[in-house]
Amino acid sequence: xxxxxxxxxxxxxxxxxxxxxxxxxxxxxxxxxxxxxxxxxxxxxxxxxxxxxxxxxxxxxxxxxxxxxxxxxxxxxxxxxxxxxxxxxxxxxxxxxxxxxxxxxxxxxxxxxxxxxxxxxxxxxxxxxxxxxxxxxxxxxxxxxxxxxxxxxxxxxxxxxxxxxxxxxxxxxxxxxxxxxxxxxxxxxxxxxxxxxxxxxxxxxxxxxxxxxxxxxxxxxxxxxxxxxxxxxxxxxxxxxxxxxxxxxxxxxxxxxxxxxxxxxxxxxxxxxxxxxxxxxxxxxxxxxxxxxxxxxxxxxxxxxxxxxxxxxxxxxxxxxxxxxxxxxxxxxxxxxxxxxxxx
Numbered sequence: 001x002x003x004x005x006x007x008x009x010x011x012x013x014x015x016x017x018x019x020x021x022x023x024x025x026x027x028x029x030x031x032x033x034x035x036x037x038x039x040x041x042x043x044x045x046x047x048x049x050x051x052x053x054x055x056x057x058x059x060x061x062x063x064x065x066x067x068x069x070x071x072x073x074x075x076x077x078x079x080x081x082x083x084x085x086x087x088x089x090x091x092x093x094x095x096x097x098x099x100x101x102x103x104x105x106x107x108x109x110x111x112x113x114x115x116x117x118x119x120x121x122x123x124x125x126x127x128x129x130x131x132x133x134x135x136x137x138x139x140x141x142x143x144x145x146x147x148x149x150x151x152x153x154x155x156x157x158x159x160x161x162x163x164x165x166x167x168x169x170x171x172x173x174x175x176x177x178x179x180x181x182x183x184x185x186x187x188x189x190x191x192x193x194x195x196x197x198x199x200x201x202x203x204x205x206x207x208x209x210x211x212x213x214x215x216x217x218x219x220x221x222x223x224x225x226x227x228x229x230x231x232x233x234x235x236x237x238x239x240x241x242x243x244x245x246x247x248x249x250x251x252x253x254x255x256x257x258x259x260x261x262x263x264x265x266x267x268x269x270x271x272x273x274x275x276x277x278x279x280x281x282x283x284x285x286x287x288x289x290x291x292x293x294x295x296x297x298x299x300x301x302x303x304x305x306x307x308x309x310x311x312x313x314x315x316x317x318x319x320x321x322x323x324x325x326x327x328x329x330x331x332x333x334x335x336x337x338x339x340x341x342x343x344x
Contacts (some may be wrong), residue, residue: 002308003215004069004138005069005140005336006306006307006339006340006343006344007297007306007309007310007311007336007339007340007343008069008070008310008311008336009067009068009069009070009311009312009329009333009336010069010071010072010140010276010310010311010312011063011068011070011071011072011074011140011223011312011313011316011317011329011335012223012254012276012278012313012314012315012316012317013075013081013140013142013188013190013223013316014074014075014078014081014189014316014317014318015070015075015317015320015322015325016074016317016318016322016324016325017055017059017074017076017318018055018058018322019322020042020051021043021051021052021076022040022041022079023039023040023042023078024039024319026039026040027040027052027319028319029154030081031081031102031104031106031108031253032080032081032152033080033083033109034082034083034086034097034100034108034109034110034152035080035083035087035094035097035109035110035111036079036083036094036220037079037080037083038079038080038161041079042192047166049175049210050219052076052077053077053130053201054129054242055074055076055077056073056074056076056077056127056130056134057078057134058076059072059073060074060131060134060135061296062325062326062329063329064135064137065330066326066329066330066332067329067330068309068329068331068333069137069138069139070137070138070139070140070161070185071134071135071137071138071139071140072130072139072140072141072250073127073130073141074156075142075316077127079228080145081142081144081190081316082148082149082152082190082331083091084123084124085143085144085149085175086111086144086152086153087109087111087122087135088119088123088264089117089118089119089120089168089171090115090116090117090118090119090120091113091114091115091117091118091157091167091308092111092112092114092117092153093111093112093113093114094111094112095111095242096112097110097111097112097154098111098112098113098153098154098156099154100152100153100154103192103193103196103197103227104215104227105143106248106315110152110153110154111153111154112153112154112156113153113154113156113157113158113164114156114157115157116157116179117164117167117168117170117171118167118170118171119170119171119174119175122174122175122178123175124141124143124175124179125178125179125181125182126181127141128141128179128182129183130180130197131183132183132184133183138185138186139184139185139186139222139255140184140185140186140187140188141166141187141188142181142187142188142189142190142223143171143175143176143179143187143188143189143190144172144189144190145189145190145191145194145208145209145212145222146166146168146171146172146189146208146211146212147168147191147193147194147200147204147205147208147209148190148191148192148193148194149165149168149203150165150168150208151193151196151197151200152193161200162203162204162207162208163288164272165204165205166204166207166208166211167250168208168212169208169209169211169212170211170212172189172212173211173213176189176212176213176216176220177216177217180216180217180218184218185218186218186221186252186319187216187218187219187220187221187222187224188220188221188222188252188254189209189212189220189221189223189250190223191205191209191223191224192223192224192225192227194241195224195225195226195239195241195242195243197239198241199268201241201244202241202244203341204319206244206245206248209222209248209249209250210248210249211218212250212330213249214249215249219251219252220249220251220252221250221251221254222245222248222250222252222253222254222313223253223254223257223276224241224242224253224254224255225254225256225314225315226259226279226315227315228261231246238260238262238266239255239262239266242255242266242269242270243266243269243270245270246269246270246271246272246273250273251273251274251308252273252274252275252276253270253273253274253275253276254275254276254278254312255275255277256278256314256315257277257279257296257299257300257314257325258264258278258279258282258288258296258313259278259281259282259283259314260314260333264299264300264302264303265303265306266303267300267303267304268303270304272299273308274309275300275308275309275310276302276310276311276312277296277297277300277309277310277311278312278313278314278315279296279297279310279311279313279335280314280328280331280332281314281331282313282314282315282316282317282320285308285320285321287327287328287331288328288331288332289326289331290331290332290334290335290338291335293331293332294309294335294338297309297311297335297339306343307328311335311336312332312334313328313329313332
């Protein structure tokens with residue numbers, strides 16, 4: 001992106017929410033909710049919206065303090081990365097949920113598709129307006145991807161999951177266009193289920209992704225990961241679905257490399273897109289030194305032009321303590337500053 005330095009820095013999406021806002025023990029004791037989970041909030045309903053806005057402001061202040069170049073709202077207003085949007089759509093019954101297997105193979109409650117999926121209203125435009133008012137830096141906003149939402153639902157309506165994914169894509173596309181119009185510089189679609197279910201992703205996932213993003217304008221990103229490190233501890237040695245995204249129309253791809261010690265040779269299969277390189281391990285509260293992060297970046301440089309790298313955590317920082325999250329980001333920014341001097 002223009003006006004950014006070499007090796008810019010960014011969150012993937014979420015930042016650690018304050019303990020006064022959300023019950024971290026309840027959050028950690030379950031998989032990310034697909035239906036609504038209002039019991040996670042510590043604040044009474046009448047005061048929750050104000051508290052969430054305060055949490056967004058604190059998340060932005062921490063990111064600016066750390067020195068990040070691209071700022072998110074920290075997903076401070078969300079119970080999970082996906083349910084805020086997936087449960088706002090027409091065609092799903094959230095009062096009588098269905099059931100689907102999580103990526104770990106465990107059954108979890110999910111929205112039940114009972115009609116044509118469509119977007120009833122702009123879901124997060126006001127949140128982008130508010131985020132834009134808090135900083136003059138580049139801002140990024142995240143939306144769950146159409147393939148992942150189709151996997152996180154019980155389909156009682158469409159003849160095939162592929163058809164459901166395409167209607168999810170149409171709803172996402174409307175949202176993405178509105179988010180750019182509201183001031184977002186980057187809009188990211190979260191698609192972790194492409195890694196978890198590569199055969200279905202191969203069959204129709206990229207088609208749904210392209211239907212959501214093609215021609216929308218602005219910088220678009222896709223995040224594909226192995227799951228939250230605090231919940232899913234085992235990491236595969238490589239991605240089961242990543243080179244296929246070379247055929248996606250997104251401009252950026254966000255991947256993990258830190259915890260998994262990913263073989264960065266796979267980046268050679270993505271010759272065009274900018275890569276958000278995960279260089280912060282979220283499975284531990286240990287703070288990486290700048291030297292450790294530099295090593296993780298330099299592991300990737302034989303396979304990608306330095307101008308196409310953004311430094312980021314592996315995934316969302318939602319499950320970490322705030323002080324740990326801030327310290328990890330400060331270390332990442334320090335590493336980026338050294339890398340700029342080394343490779344300018």
